[in-house]
Amino acid sequence: MEGQNRLCHKRKVKGFTRLYAKLVKQLGRDGVPALRSRRSTLKFPKGSSEGGTEVQAISDEGTSTKNTTGTSKNFAPKWYTCRSSAFLQDEAGAVSTYLILIFIPVFLLCGLLIDVVRWKTAQKEAENAVKAGVRSSMSAFSPALQAYGLYGLPEESKAGDIFTRTVQGNLSAPGDTGGFRFVDQHMVEGSAKVTPMYSLANHEQLKGQILEEMKYRAPLIFSLELSDKLKKTGVAGNLGQAAQFTENAAKIEKLLNERDAKLGEAWDQFLRIRQMSLDAHPFYTAQLRDLNELSGRIGLHTLDEVRQSLQNVKTEIASLKSQISSINSSIAALAMAGPAAAQSISALIQEKQALQDQVTEAMGRMADLEALLQDILRYAQLIAVLKVKAQKDYDDLSQRKDGFLAAMKAGKAANDQLNAELGTVSGASGGGGTSSGSEAVYASVQRFDRQELDTWEAGVSAAVSLFAGVNAQIGDGLMFTQQKYATTTAGLDGFHQQVGTLYTKHQASQEERIGRNQRVEAAKREERTKTGVVLDKVKRGIGGCSIMSGVDPHEAQYHSLLGNPAAAGDTGFYGAYMALNQAGSPDTSVPSVDLDSADGAGLSALKLFSSLGDMLGEVRDEFYIDEFAVSRFSYRTLGLHKDPHGRVIVSKELSQPEQHPLTNQEVEFLLYGARSCAGNYSLAYAELFAFRLAVGTAEALTEPRNEALAAGSPMLVVLAAVTEGALRAQDDLEKLIHGEAVPLSRKFTNNLLTLYYKDYLRIFLLMHSREPVLLSRIQALLQLNTELDLASANTYISGRATTSLRLWFLPSIMKTLGRTEFGGCVPDGNRCELMQTADFAY
Known part of the structure; x- marks a missing residue:
């Protein structure tokens, strides 16, 4: 057992020694250990005397062993294991091997992290x-x-x-x-x-820089120069009210003129009907009386009957005369017979006398028949004339009536609209401004009640209907009996009396209307004449550029800005920047100020500045751009403004606007874009006059003249106010173009707040804000002044x-x-x- 343990330990030491040498060699060659796949295998070299050394394979999933003979077994993850059970008890050297395998990757990872840190730092x-x-x-x-x-x-x-x-x-x-x-x-x-x-050259880029440049300065100027002076003082509100009153006055005047014109047509037609009544009544009265007398004499006799009776009488008279002639012959013959025929002659004379009496009687009857025949013929003639005349008069009356009814219908419609509009504007006029004056103007307008006009219309129709009855009685072909005469005469008298009654009832109001209109028209002509004199002076004063040689000294600059008209396709700097920003065709439209008539001047001036109050609600991007234009570029009165101590106010702008090639006219060019100094000055001059005219008119409308109020014409009140405003505006205009300040309003601000020419340019820029046009013109001036194409900036x-x-x-x-x-x-x-x-x- 002990020998086996020693053998196992030798194998472990020998195998790990070779593994470490291999790793060190690899590290020395590549600088880092060779990393293999997650399932890489480390093998010990062959050479052991035992029949195949088991090699540990390290992986994430476990441990497998493989001997040199090719067979393999799977074990639970371990670093190294000998087959003998003795190895399980002897682990000497395993910790060192484990630490070596852990520390080497850690050292390599540290090197990797060092490079990563260096890379991120770099x-x-x-x-x-x-x-x-x-x-x-x-x-x-x-x-x-x-x-x-x-x-x-x-x-x-x-x-x-x-x-x-x-x-x-x-x-x-x-x-x-x-x-x-x-x-x-x-x-x-x-x-x-x-x-x-x-x-x-891009509008958005230029606008962004302008807004950044002006975001602190522009709001202050807006508050001090425009908002406080125009809105908080009530001037803007009064201009709006005056413009509204003028628009209402024009609308009411139009309806008033339309109503009066139609009522005038109706009155003219009615006067013709009345004249026909005045002429027809005595004529028809006399003729009807004659007809009645003739009818009484004629009775039931007819023309043929009378003629036959007359013929019979004439025949009878001829027969009697023949008998008398025969008797006369007999008496002459008997007279030759001597006294013996005296008795016979006496008898013949008596017979003759009897015949003579019969002739006399017949002659009397013949005279009566002839007189009756004349009456019948005169009756027939008179009735024929009356039929034709009555029919013609009725046709004329019908035509007059139709014209009267048509005019009355239109007049009533205009009258209804006028009354409704008067009710609307009277109810809508609030306090302040021109409200009190407008109430008085509206109250003085002559009004007609709809029922009054309806009654008049119905009366005229009824009167003509009465005459239609007269015409029917005359033309029915029946004899004029006493009853018919009475009926016809009653119809004729009723027609005459009805017309007379209507005339009496409406004469006063219509003559008042006619007289009022005549006085109003005369007053309007007088006011227009006065205002026309001022407008002529203003038009003569338009301009101001000195052209001694007849050639515009700034012609070359304007050709650069707007292109040379003689060169086809030359749009100048302005057209190029408009095209570059795809802003459409170059805009040449300018604000419209009518200086040709008093009506047009007043209405256009007030309308032009009617929305000024709404524009002053808050600081907007447009005002930033406008203030940039006024401060960085030159204008007409640059160098003429003076402070309260009389010292000339010198521009401190780095752009030095007083030295620009387009001398004292750049802001006017930005506003109007005309091709000459005179053109831009003229438009600015006209608009400046329009503003002062609007203020003066608004002031005058708050206290309209009594004679204008009494006339009952809203437009006369407006024209009178325009005349006063024009006279004041002319004086103000001369001061402004010479660099002086004038009171914003002599009534609303008590002469305390004043504005210079430059301040009015601010207002005009704010009112006529067309951003693409203004930015393109600014770019054109920048290129002209700096000689730098902004497309390269x-x-x-x-x-x-x-x-x-x-x-x-x-x-x-x-x-x-x-x-x-x-x-x-x-x-x-x-x-x-x-x-x-x-x-x-x-």
């Missing part, structure tokens, strides 16, 4: 070096752009060289000869590269560099594992290459 160092390089390269920004508070890296700058030097200077260089450095990495030659990503760059680090253990391990890259580390022999990128934006 990676962080390279990352910091690249970031520092990118930040340093951004220091080569354009000084010309920096004067505007903008930062752009020109393409011609040496950003790449700065990046390379900075990265190299921030890497741990290899140690001196014989020295030691834990991390010794260097930059791979030619790997440093800087790539620009965005530029100031980079605001965002990406830096990339590759560094190389010598590793101690990782290459062999990666080779053993069959890996070519690990965690961004690209092996190159015993070195590791790391590529780092960093992005940075101004």
Whole structure:
């Protein structure tokens, strides 16, 4: 038993000695132990005198033994076991072997961790070096752009060289000869590269820098210069109320004019009906009286009957005359017979006298029949004339009635709309501003009750219907009996009386309406004339650029900004930036201010600034951009403003706007984009006048003149206010363009708050904010002033560099594992290459 134990111990010592020698040899060759799969097997060399030495195989799943003859057995995991039961009792040397097998991997793992730490340290160092390089390269920004508070890296700058030097200077260089450095990495030659990503030609990049530049300064200016002066003082609210009143006044005036026009048409038609009544009543009364008399004389006789009777009478008279002639002949013959025929002659004379009496009687009857015949003919003629006249008059009356009804229908509809609108605006006008004045204006408007108009309409229809009865009585072909005469006369009198009653009832209101309209129109013409004189002066004062030679001295600059019209396809800087940002075609639209008429000037001015209060609700991005434009660029009165002590206010901006090539007109160009100094000044001048006109009109509307109120025309009140506002605005305008400050409002702020020309430009920029257009014009001016294409002024760059680090253990391990890259580390022999990128934006 003891011999077996010694033999087993010798075998263990010999086998582990050879295993250790093998591991040391492998370590000396590769620098690290050879790692095999999870089920690797360690074998002792052959040479034992016993018939096959059992070899322990270490794995995660257990232990197996295999002898030299090829047979194997599985055992529970153990480090080494002899077959003999004596080995189970003798474990001398097993702990040492166990510790050796544990410590060697631990030592190798420590080496691996050392390389990992060195690799991560180098990676962080390279990352910091690249970031520092990118930040340093951004220091080569354009000084010309920096004067505007903008930062752009020109393409011609040496950003790449700065990046390379900075990265190299921030890497741990290899140690001196014989020295030691834990991390010794260097930059791979030619790997440093800087790539620009965005530029100031991009609207979003430019806007972002402007917002960053103005985020502290703009809100303060907004509060002090605009919000406090316009909103908190009530000026913006009063402008809104005045604009609302003007819009309501225009709407009411339109309905009022429409109603009055239709009622005027109806009144004209009614006056024609009345005139026909005045003319027809005496005529028809006389003719009907004659008809009645003729009818009484004619009775039941007919024309044929009378004619036949007349013929019979005439025949009878002829017969009697023939008999008388015969008697006369007989008497002449008897007279020749002498006295003996005296008795016969006396008898003939008596007979003749009797016949003569019959002739006289017949002649009387014939005269009566002839008179009756004349009455019948006159009756027929008169009735024929009356039929034609009555029908014609009825047709005319019907036509007048239809015109009256059509006009009345439209007039009633307009009247209903007018009354409804008056009720709406009267109920909607709250306190303050122009409310009291508007209430008085609305109350003075002449109103018509719907029932009154309905009664008038029904009365005219009834009157014409009465005349229709007269026409029917005349034209029915029946004889005019006493009853028919009475009926016809009653209809005629009823028509005349109905028309007269309607005229009496409506004459006063209609004449009042007509007289009021005439007075209103005369007053409107007077106010328009007064305002027109001011507008003519304003239009003559538009401009201000001095062109002594007839050539615009800034023509070349405007051609650069907007393109030369003579060169096809030349859009200038502005068009190029609009196209680059895909903002659509270059915008040439400008705010509309009507200076051709008093009506248009007042309405357009108030409408233009009606939403000013809503715009002042909060500081917005648009105002940041607007304030950047006003502060960094020149305008008309730059250098003319004075402080309360009379000293000229000098611009302290680094951009030095007073020295820009587009002298004292850049902000106007940003606003309106005209192709000349005169064009931009004209539009700014007109809009400045419109603002002062709106304020003056709003002030005047709070206390309208009594004569304008009494006229009952809302538009007359507006025109009177526009006249007053225009006179004040003209005086203010001259002061503003010469650099003086004028009170924001003489009524609402008691002359305490004043604004300069520059402040009005702020308001106009805020009101006409068209971001793509404004940003493109700013970019065009920047390029003109700095001679730098903003497409090359980079605001965002990406830096990339590759560094190389010598590793101690990782290459062999990666080779053993069959890996070519690990965690961004690209092996190159015993070195590791790391590529780092960093992005940075101004």
